[in-house]
Amino acid sequence: MDLHDQLKNLFPDHLESELEDFQDIDHVLYIQKEPLICKFEKRKGKATTIIEGYEGTNEDFKILAKEIKTKLSVGGTFKDDSIIIQGDYRDKIMQILQEKGFKVKRVGG
DSSP: OOHHHHHHHHOTTOOOOGGGGGGGSOOOOOOOSSOEEEEEEEETTEEEEEEEOOOSOHHHHHHHHHHHHHHHTOOEEEETTEEEEESOOHHHHHHHHHHTTOOEEEEOO
16 A cells, blocks of 8 residues: 555545646746856855846746756855856856757856
């Protein structure tokens, strides 16, 4: 007896919803013609990578930030219409964005 069957025994009146596969739906990002700017800065003595210049909605940019942070397994934030990633990951971020169809311009070194 697996977990699914055990839950059915515990909650016989529960109806399964169709929203369980909601996270499998891919969100389509707005691909702009102007390049995104990927630059390197040191803030408080620590390396940071900053991505700016997205013209789409803030929600799309937040989704993009989460995806980059997840793929690189690093920390970061979305603040003031820019994505701030901890560490110098310009090359990897540029590769991820180019695979998604974005044009990326490298700034700073």
